[in-house]
Amino acid sequence: MFSIAQRFGVSLQALINANPQITNPSEIFPCDVLCVPCEPQCRMPASCPPGFRCRYTVQPGDTMFSIAQRFGVSLQALINANPQITNPSEIFPCDVLCVPCREECREPKHCPKGFPDRYTVQPGDTMFSIARRFGVSLQALIDANPHITDPTEIFPCDVLCVPRHHRGEEVSAHEGEELVPPQEADAE
Incomplete structure (x- = not known):
């Protein structure tokens, strides 16, 4: 059934x-x-949490996993943002989900000393992976980015303050200039 x-x-x-x-x-x-x-019986959220202010209507064939991938968020973050869905394995066309909006990217007003460059979060990034990539402790990265209120939930298009040094080498970016993710830079 x-x-x-x-x-x-x-x-x-x-x-x-x-x-x-x-x-x-x-x-x-x-x-x-x-x-x-x-x-x-369509399910709709009463309200959407920060970072998930847009709404998406489930289409035939959608799964929570495919929707999470489409919007560049973890499955768990999508589930947490949609408590009206009591069984994430059971969503239906016409259910409405809270999803991240592209225009809701979080950016710092200014970056602290030691973290002059900016990095745009990519799909699959975590604060931990970014801290490792830039050779800083997770706590130092979190402290340098107070505009990220929950470091376990970052989204593609969020902008983080990162240190100038990348794996012990000088990064070729001017202060305040946005950095290309290392995997993309290495591909060129």
Whole structure:
């Protein structure tokens, strides 16, 4: 019944409730006739948290994982931003999710001494991976970026203050100039 519920965009519980003649929802047979509720029960967030101020309507074939990838956030961050989805494995067309907005990129007003350059977060980056990349402690990177209120949730397009030195070498950027992610710079 789960795949039928997904196909019609209704919750499994709604499909079970509409079919009391089915005594075991795990066992349906080709001759069984099911009633499918006409209108799916769309779930909408009451409000969206910082960093996830835009809304996205789930489309057929979407999963929480594919939506997280599309918007460049971790699956866990997307789940945390959408408490109205009680089972992340069960989303339906017409459900509305809170997702990051491109225009909601967080940027520092100024960078502290020792962290004069700026780095734009890329998909897959974490504060830990960026700290390692630039050869600083995680705590030093967090302290240099107070505009990031939750360091476990950074998003592509967020801008961080980073040190001038990259792996012990001088970075070829002028103070305040944005740096290209090292993997892109190495590819050129």
